[in-house]
Amino acid sequence: MAVNQELPPLIDREILFGNPEISSARISPTGKYISFIKPYNGVSNIWVKNQGESFESARPVTADMGRPIRSYFWSRDEKYLLYVQDKGGDENFQVYAVDPDGTVDENTGVPTAKNITDLKGVRAIIMDVPKSNKNVMFVGLNDRDPAWHDLYEINITTGDRKLLLKNVDQFTGFYFNIDDELTLASSPDGNGGTNIFKKTENGFEKCYSCNVEESCYPVRGAKDKSKYYFVSNQGDADLTALGLLDLKNNSFEVLETDPEQQVDFGSAFFSDLTDELISTTYIGDKERIYWKDKTFQTDFDHFAREFPEAECSITSMTENQAMWIMYVNSDTDPGAAYLYKRDDKSIEFLYRPRPNLPTEHLTKMATVRYKSSDGLEISAYLSLPKGIKAENLPAVLVPHGGPWARDYWGYNSFAQFLANRGYAVLQANFRGSTGFGKAFLNAGNNEWGQLMQDDLTAGAEFLINEGIANPKKIGIMGGSYGGYATLAGLTFTPEVYAAGVSIVGPSNLFTLLETIPAYWESFRKVFHKRMGDPSTEEGKAQMKRQSPFFHAKNIKAPLLVAQGDNDPRVKTAESNQIVVAMRDLGLAVEYINFKDEGHGFANPNNNIAFLSVAEKFLAVHLGGRYQKEIPEHIKKIINENMVDIHDVTIN
Numbered sequence: 001m002a003v004n005q006e007l008p009p010l011i012d013r014e015i016l017f018g019n020p021e022i023s024s025a026r027i028s029p030t031g032k033y034i035s036f037i038k039p040y041n042g043v044s045n046i047w048v049k050n051q052g053e054s055f056e057s058a059r060p061v062t063a064d065m066g067r068p069i070r071s072y073f074w075s076r077d078e079k080y081l082l083y084v085q086d087k088g089g090d091e092n093f094q095v096y097a098v099d100p101d102g103t104v105d106e107n108t109g110v111p112t113a114k115n116i117t118d119l120k121g122v123r124a125i126i127m128d129v130p131k132s133n134k135n136v137m138f139v140g141l142n143d144r145d146p147a148w149h150d151l152y153e154i155n156i157t158t159g160d161r162k163l164l165l166k167n168v169d170q171f172t173g174f175y176f177n178i179d180d181e182l183t184l185a186s187s188p189d190g191n192g193g194t195n196i197f198k199k200t201e202n203g204f205e206k207c208y209s210c211n212v213e214e215s216c217y218p219v220r221g222a223k224d225k226s227k228y229y230f231v232s233n234q235g236d237a238d239l240t241a242l243g244l245l246d247l248k249n250n251s252f253e254v255l256e257t258d259p260e261q262q263v264d265f266g267s268a269f270f271s272d273l274t275d276e277l278i279s280t281t282y283i284g285d286k287e288r289i290y291w292k293d294k295t296f297q298t299d300f301d302h303f304a305r306e307f308p309e310a311e312c313s314i315t316s317m318t319e320n321q322a323m324w325i326m327y328v329n330s331d332t333d334p335g336a337a338y339l340y341k342r343d344d345k346s347i348e349f350l351y352r353p354r355p356n357l358p359t360e361h362l363t364k365m366a367t368v369r370y371k372s373s374d375g376l377e378i379s380a381y382l383s384l385p386k387g388i389k390a391e392n393l394p395a396v397l398v399p400h401g402g403p404w405a406r407d408y409w410g411y412n413s414f415a416q417f418l419a420n421r422g423y424a425v426l427q428a429n430f431r432g433s434t435g436f437g438k439a440f441l442n443a444g445n446n447e448w449g450q451l452m453q454d455d456l457t458a459g460a461e462f463l464i465n466e467g468i469a470n471p472k473k474i475g476i477m478g479g480s481y482g483g484y485a486t487l488a489g490l491t492f493t494p495e496v497y498a499a500g501v502s503i504v505g506p507s508n509l510f511t512l513l514e515t516i517p518a519y520w521e522s523f524r525k526v527f528h529k530r531m532g533d534p535s536t537e538e539g540k541a542q543m544k545r546q547s548p549f550f551h552a553k554n555i556k557a558p559l560l561v562a563q564g565d566n567d568p569r570v571k572t573a574e575s576n577q578i579v580v581a582m583r584d585l586g587l588a589v590e591y592i593n594f595k596d597e598g599h600g601f602a603n604p605n606n607n608i609a610f611l612s613v614a615e616k617f618l619a620v621h622l623g624g625r626y627q628k629e630i631p632e633h634i635k636k637i638i639n640e641n642m643v644d645i646h647d648v649t650i651n
Helices: 013-017 294-304 413-420 438-442 451-465 481-492 509-514 518-530 537-546 548-554 572-584 604-622 632-641
Strands: 023-027 033-040 043-050 081-085 094-098 124-128 136-145 148-155 161-165 173-176 182-188 194-200 203-210 216-221 227-232 241-246 251-256 267-270 277-283 287-291 311-317 323-330 333-341 346-351 365-371 377-383 393-397 424-429 469-479 499-503 559-564 589-594
Touching (some): 013 413, 023 323, 043 081, 148 518, 173 216, 182 216, 182 518, 194 216, 203 216, 203 227, 216 267, 277 294, 294 323, 294 333, 365 451, 377 451, 393 451, 413 424, 413 604, 424 451, 451 469, 451 481, 469 481, 469 604, 481 548, 499 604, 509 537, 509 572, 548 572, 559 572, 572 589, 589 632, 604 632
Parallel strands (some): 393 424, 469 499, 559 589
Antiparallel strands (some): 023 033, 033 043, 124 136, 136 148, 148 161, 182 194, 194 203, 241 251, 267 277, 311 323, 323 333, 333 346
């Protein structure tokens, strides 16, 4: 019987990338309220409803019209909802508190949110939310020195600040015990490594260290306050392990490494009631959970049996741990939220964030492995168009950002978007990706545009050799480091790619390092170790060799460049440089720069505008499908932000 070979219908960009109808539900500490994020006047804001009421009866409690609120949490006393927000993507985050039962402002229709850090040009970092005093939080502020954060106690109600520690020792992190006492601090060692200090009666004393090629960091205070849960791969260990740092003798006792000996330690989940370890998590091809608390495991397994093909996670719980908000999703489903009550084991459906998404048209994500140019094995995720044979397809490689990060299995809107348009999509965890042990991570040192790029080239070759990809129709598209990899791919392996899309991608490693934010100063030596040291002749030669800007003449394929003009990490100059270089060489380049965005596009309309341009660009040069209809308000955004390349200059 003949098989009908046909792609599913085009999925509208708005359904894939527009505001979720409801997302990020949190149950309040007593269980009285359920909060969530939902558009208010078109922008994602925080809403609240009583538990047991319908979502239709909810009320908005914030009205930020400038940028969507993307995350938040309840204060421990349930009096406030707390969130951070920046201005136009500048990443100078401020902490806001709103009383959900506060007086409603007639102009906004919501209670007034108070900026409790309220310092212009300052980046606030929430360090801890203590149990011992539920009306304060510990916050780092870099108002005295832009490079280093002093530690403050901030009153949530009034915003009053009390200095706890003037950070003259250049600490980068502060860690508290279960009684909310400052116990540990971390600091760079001057060579890219990390020193851990313990607080004593005589000040801070070094108690542990790891070098630039190792990882070590505190996790949480233990019930025995002379010990601290800690993660390390110091010495001969390749994979990071969870253990206990003994503060009496400065020794590290390993408690657990990956039972399958494949990946680094992932995360630990503790009880706020008992301070006991409940579970540990490792992420290989997929997530694996290892339970320590059998009662939690029994309840979790009871819930998870209802969703055998999905990944389930506890995203929020009441203070007494009796009620959980669970989230369920898979590679072909962005998910749904449920309320689980442990006393009667009842499961109540709450919402789906994208109820109009036709999940029957989504495609599975498979794990594949292939060898790079030097024989190193690379794991990757492959998403193939649904409904047609995986033969001689146009393909897009989507390298992740970081680069010290990784891709994961699960629902991925970009992978589904591109697969729906007819592309084979490969997301490779190239060397230098985190989570696969320090040998794999350190194999990426000084290999930007070289062996790290070979790992992507080998991915393209894998698709070709498997018969999946048309060798003349392979594109590359990524953001941040993925944007760099796009530029490097077109520059250093021009024979591989027929088109590229760089999103906030650095083009010149010299100017990238010269313009990093002041509060990244502690990380500068790590950049020098892993990217190249511009203070040495060898380092300068390497960075010039690896910077696409200096080799733009090699580019053959057309390029689309996308930028956020307020990006504090990868400045607009990075995009301007490659655009000018290609323009002056007569090469095909297009440019869109969003004036109200930073490192990535937080405003869904901006993101849809970018994708409208990108999918047409890819269709023209690779041959996939694209959605021709563009709403007028999106057209307006495109017209306002597309850049005439003849007007671009290098400052």
